[in-house]
Amino acid sequence: MNNTILEMQHITKEFPGVRALDDVCFSVIEKEIHCLVGENGAGKSTLMKILSGVYPYGDYEGEIIFNGLEQKYSTISDSKKAGIAIIYQELALVPELTVYENIFLGHEIMNGLVIDWNETIKKATQMLKKVGLDVNPTVKVKELGLGKQQLIEIAKALSMDVRLLILDEPTSALNESDSENLMNLLRDLKKHGVTSVLISHKLKEVIEIADRVTVLRDGKTICTLDAHKDEVKENVLIKHMVGREINNVYPKRDATVVDEKVFEVKHWNAYDPAIGREILKDINLNVRKGEIVSLAGLMGSGRTELALSLFGNPRKYHVNGEMYVNGKHVHLKHPEQAIKSGLAYVTEDRKGNGLILIQDVKQNITLANLRAIAERGIVNRNEEVVASNEYRNTLNIKTPSIEQKVLNLSGGNQQKVSVAKWLFVQPKVLILDEPTRGIDVGAKYEIYTIMNRLVEQGMSIIMISSELPEILGMSDRIYVVSFGRITGELSAKEATQEKIMKLATD
Amino acid sequence: MSFIKNIGKTVRDNIRDYGMFLALFAIMIFFTITTKGVFISPRNISNLINQTGCIAVLAVGMTLVIVIRHIDLSVGFLAGFMGAIAAIAMVSWHFPVWVVIPMVLILGILAGLLIAFLVAKMGIPSFVASLAGWLIYRGALLLVTLKTGTIIIPNATYNAIGNGYIPDLPGVGILPGVHKLTLLLGILAVVIFIIGDVRDREKKKAYGFEVSTMDIFIMKIVFTAALIMAVTWVMAGYNGLSWTFVIVLAVTFVYHFITTQTVLGRYIYAVGGNPEAAELSGIDVKKITYIVFGSMGMLAALSGILYSSRLQSATTIAGQLFEMDAIAAAYVGGVSAGGGVGRVTGSIIGALVMMSLTNGMNLMGIDISSQYIVKGVVLVLAVVFDVATRNRGK
Numbered sequence: 001m002n003n004t005i006l007e008m009q010h011i012t013k014e015f016p017g018v019r020a021l022d023d024v025c026f027s028v029i030e031k032e033i034h035c036l037v038g039e040n041g042a043g044k045s046t047l048m049k050i051l052s053g054v055y056p057y058g059d060y061e062g063e064i065i066f067n068g069l070e071q072k073y074s075t076i077s078d079s080k081k082a083g084i085a086i087i088y089q090e091l092a093l094v095p096e097l098t099v100y101e102n103i104f105l106g107h108e109i110m111n112g113l114v115i116d117w118n119e120t121i122k123k124a125t126q127m128l129k130k131v132g133l134d135v136n137p138t139v140k141v142k143e144l145g146l147g148k149q150q151l152i153e154i155a156k157a158l159s160m161d162v163r164l165l166i167l168d169e170p171t172s173a174l175n176e177s178d179s180e181n182l183m184n185l186l187r188d189l190k191k192h193g194v195t196s197v198l199i200s201h202k203l204k205e206v207i208e209i210a211d212r213v214t215v216l217r218d219g220k221t222i223c224t225l226d227a228h229k230d231e232v233k234e235n236v237l238i239k240h241m242v243g244r245e246i247n248n249v250y251p252k253r254d255a256t257v258v259d260e261k262v263f264e265v266k267h268w269n270a271y272d273p274a275i276g277r278e279i280l281k282d283i284n285l286n287v288r289k290g291e292i293v294s295l296a297g298l299m300g301s302g303r304t305e306l307a308l309s310l311f312g313n314p315r316k317y318h319v320n321g322e323m324y325v326n327g328k329h330v331h332l333k334h335p336e337q338a339i340k341s342g343l344a345y346v347t348e349d350r351k352g353n354g355l356i357l358i359q360d361v362k363q364n365i366t367l368a369n370l371r372a373i374a375e376r377g378i379v380n381r382n383e384e385v386v387a388s389n390e391y392r393n394t395l396n397i398k399t400p401s402i403e404q405k406v407l408n409l410s411g412g413n414q415q416k417v418s419v420a421k422w423l424f425v426q427p428k429v430l431i432l433d434e435p436t437r438g439i440d441v442g443a444k445y446e447i448y449t450i451m452n453r454l455v456e457q458g459m460s461i462i463m464i465s466s467e468l469p470e471i472l473g474m475s476d477r478i479y480v481v482s483f484g485r486i487t488g489e490l491s492a493k494e495a496t497q498e499k500i501m502k503l504a505t506d
Numbered sequence: 507m508s509f510i511k512n513i514g515k516t517v518r519d520n521i522r523d524y525g526m527f528l529a530l531f532a533i534m535i536f537f538t539i540t541t542k543g544v545f546i547s548p549r550n551i552s553n554l555i556n557q558t559g560c561i562a563v564l565a566v567g568m569t570l571v572i573v574i575r576h577i578d579l580s581v582g583f584l585a586g587f588m589g590a591i592a593a594i595a596m597v598s599w600h601f602p603v604w605v606v607i608p609m610v611l612i613l614g615i616l617a618g619l620l621i622a623f624l625v626a627k628m629g630i631p632s633f634v635a636s637l638a639g640w641l642i643y644r645g646a647l648l649l650v651t652l653k654t655g656t657i658i659i660p661n662a663t664y665n666a667i668g669n670g671y672i673p674d675l676p677g678v679g680i681l682p683g684v685h686k687l688t689l690l691l692g693i694l695a696v697v698i699f700i701i702g703d704v705r706d707r708e709k710k711k712a713y714g715f716e717v718s719t720m721d722i723f724i725m726k727i728v729f730t731a732a733l734i735m736a737v738t739w740v741m742a743g744y745n746g747l748s749w750t751f752v753i754v755l756a757v758t759f760v761y762h763f764i765t766t767q768t769v770l771g772r773y774i775y776a777v778g779g780n781p782e783a784a785e786l787s788g789i790d791v792k793k794i795t796y797i798v799f800g801s802m803g804m805l806a807a808l809s810g811i812l813y814s815s816r817l818q819s820a821t822t823i824a825g826q827l828f829e830m831d832a833i834a835a836a837y838v839g840g841v842s843a844g845g846g847v848g849r850v851t852g853s854i855i856g857a858l859v860m861m862s863l864t865n866g867m868n869l870m871g872i873d874i875s876s877q878y879i880v881k882g883v884v885l886v887l888a889v890v891f892d893v894a895t896r897n898r899g900k
């Protein structure tokens with residue numbers, strides 16, 4: 001019964017200055033769910049890009065055997081034809097097209113020479129139902145949140161005849177219930193004969209769903225564990241991934257909160273003229289010195305919109321209400337003023353509005369606070385190198401050099417650059433929007449440690465997160481946001497997953 | 507052995523940067539041979555540089571406009587119109603030349619800001635806004651030259667900008683027939699360059715950074731110094747530095763400095779690389795748009811001054827197709843249409859490449875129709891080279 005459907009042998013792949021994969025062997029059995037785990041930059045995405053033909057035959061060493069035949073893909077469509085569908089870590093939808101157009105992009109349903117739109121919409125609706133997504137297929141993709149876009153990607157993959165489905169961190173942007181849906185979906189597909197390879201940093205879901213797990217570290221295969229032999233356990237995985245044990249996922253911190261309000265908003269309302277709707281209603285919140293306050297809630301509850309409206313309102317919502325930073329009443333008309341008054345905002349969408357992908361690591365790190373390393377408007381590039389290297393070391397950013405373009409970094413390391421950029425601003429209030437999205441356990445621990453260190457130094461942090469354990473593990477206080485309103489405030493002591501979920505769906 | 511290897515590596519790493527230089531070099535050698543040396547004669551080189559001037563300054567401004575993902579089609583006729591305004595100011599209104607030049611430059615800035623206003627404030631695509639500008643300035647140019655036709659500019663000071671040369675040192679007897687001040691300036695430039703590079707290297711060392719090996723470092727200095735001296739020698743052998751050359755050098759220097767060394771420059775490239783991320787990083791994208799279009803307008807006015815003074819007149823079709831030459835020069839010089847990528851110096855080289863082609867083919871007596879075709883092919887080749895080497899860099 002144990003039919004090997006895929007065999008990747010002795011795969012080696014080099015980029016200028018990096019050996020991303022070093023003699024990697026990876027095999028997948030038919031109708032299993034095979035998880036691929038490893039630290040940021042371990043080479044997971046690269047391996048899957050080789051499998052799907054993004055890096056064509058000849059660009060790497062080693063061989064791929066799929067369905068018993070050696071494969072030499074030169075484009076993605078070659079692998080598609082063979083029945084391999086991949087959903088990339090960085091979403092690849094066309095924002096200006098509708099949901100149904102996106103789902104069938106590249107394999108349109110034809111009626112003679114023209115596209116059969118009626119049939120397309122009908123099929124698209126079925127696909128959406130299959131992935132458990134309740135949206136109108138005729139809306140444009142850009143109007144949907146990241147989580148929903150992710151499900152559309154999956155619907156798109158399913159709309160083709162797929163035998164091997166590869167998902168590169170599909171749940172990093174999903175909340176718990178959506179992730180749960182997705183896991184059920186994968187089990188369902190497995191019953192229908194689809195094999196999946198799942199890359200994830202969420203070890204809980206890996207343990208829950210995997211038949212087997214392969215661990216990569218520094219471009220090498222460390223081991224393959226079998227769940228049916230009871231080999232897949234969290235501490236075992238972590239040990240193989242990072243090469244050491246991490247016992248406590250959330251590092252301890254001493255009480256750091258000082259009873260002094262550093263940031264406060266009162267009666268904050270926002271109206272988004274672009275969609276013609278009120279998006280925030282009567283928000284009241286405050287953050288004290290040295291405090292970590294979380295905004296919990298479901299995807300699309302308005303937390304990111306709240307952060308943006310506070311951070312100089314770049315989307316030009318119509319806002320009213322009062323905001324105080326360090327007790328001073330401020331009116332922030334632009335992110336520039338927000339930064340000056342002591343705020344910083346790490347966006348949830350590092351690729352879209354967080355980083356400048358075509359620029360290098362150091363330019364990204366220093367951009368939001370260039371004046372700190374400039375004199376009379378002239379950038380001191382030596383200082384820039386020093387500063388960037390410092391952050392590269394503290395955050396352990398994996399890159400051959402700080403002159404590397406951010407585009408060429410692994411997803412998790414891009415996230416670290418994004419965090420580094422805002423730490424360099426040295427704000428009083430740091431707003432983190434999904435700060436550990438796509439980050440490995442080791443690096444998560446590092447980021448949490450840094451958050452603790454920052455609040456110990458007197459900084460205040462507002463963290464937006466869709467991961468309840470993270471919220472419970474890191475916060476001093478929690479606001480729950482639902483449909484643009486704050487529906488509850490919980491202290492760290494009284495908060496539980498159930499209480500938060502209940503308030504979040506209010 | 508390791509020296510050779512080092513050179514090989516340096517060349518490979520910088521093939522994109524030197525590619526256009528090499529192309530320019532090849533084109534120059536080609537024309538020198540086909541014209542039996544006429545092309546490389548000091549007189550022609552001097553002429554070539556003066557011809558290039560008005561496109562080169564436009565290309566510099568256009569580089570930044572394209573970097574921030576916009577385009578400005580209006581600059582050609584804006585240059586023509588500004589030249590005409592300068593002529594009228596001197597001829598009809600009897601303004602002194604020292605008033606006319608700043609006035610025209612300021613008018614240019616205002617014209618640029620107007621487009622920026624339409625783009626940044628009203629949200630009109632720059633292609634459309636500047637196309638409207640193209641029409642309007644073309645009409646305006648025709649209007650002001652309607653009664654008189656071509657306006658002859660009698661002012662010798664003004665005309666020297668496009669035709670004159672810097673004065674020589676008086677009373678130095680040595681080296682007859684050689685322009686001493688030019689030579690002196692050339693030597694000065696080399697000295698400043700060497701001091702700058704050595705200082706930079708020392709500073710890097712002080713920070714404990716890795717620096718290029720000594721042999722490579724010296725080779726680079728010798729090479730650059732030789733290049734500067736060669737150009738200087740050719741110029742000094744004729745009439746010395748032309749004012750146009752001085753102006754283009756100054757513009758290039760200032761813009762190169764701004765784009766590579768300053769906070770403003772960083773902001774411009776950040777806006778081009780990802781406007782949303784730039785905005786969230788506290789950069790006022792609108793302000794940058796105003797600055798870039800304002801500078802473009804000023805350079806268009808400068809281009810108009812260079813052109814009208816070179817012709818010693820303002821004509822009814824002055825500036826026609828300048829914008830296209832400037833855009834082509836920028837693309838040949840490695841500016842990317844995707845935004846966020848492109849160098850000022852690259853665009854200057856691009857302008858020189860395009861002008862060398864025109865000049866060389868004119869000398870060879872090649873028909874204008876074939877000239878256009880050749881230039882089109884070169885444009886495509888340059889961009890293909892650029893795209894190919896860029897992907898390889900990944």
Ligand SMILES: Nc1ncnc2c1ncn2[C@@H]1O[C@H](COP(=O)(O)OP(=O)(O)OP(=O)(O)O)[C@@H](O)[C@H]1O
Pocket residue numbers: 015016018019020038039040041042043044045046047089398399407408409410411412413438440900
């Ligand atoms: N196009 C590229 N050019 C240069 N280096 C690259 C490129 N793509 C990836 N790399 C490097 O290869 C290594 C592996 O990257 P990869 O994206 O496969 O990591 P990953 O395991 O998917 O990490 P993550 O969990 O952060 O997504 C990294 O060190 C990365 O910097």
Ligand SMILES: [Mg+2]
Pocket residue numbers: 044045046089168410411412
């Ligand atoms: Mg990855």
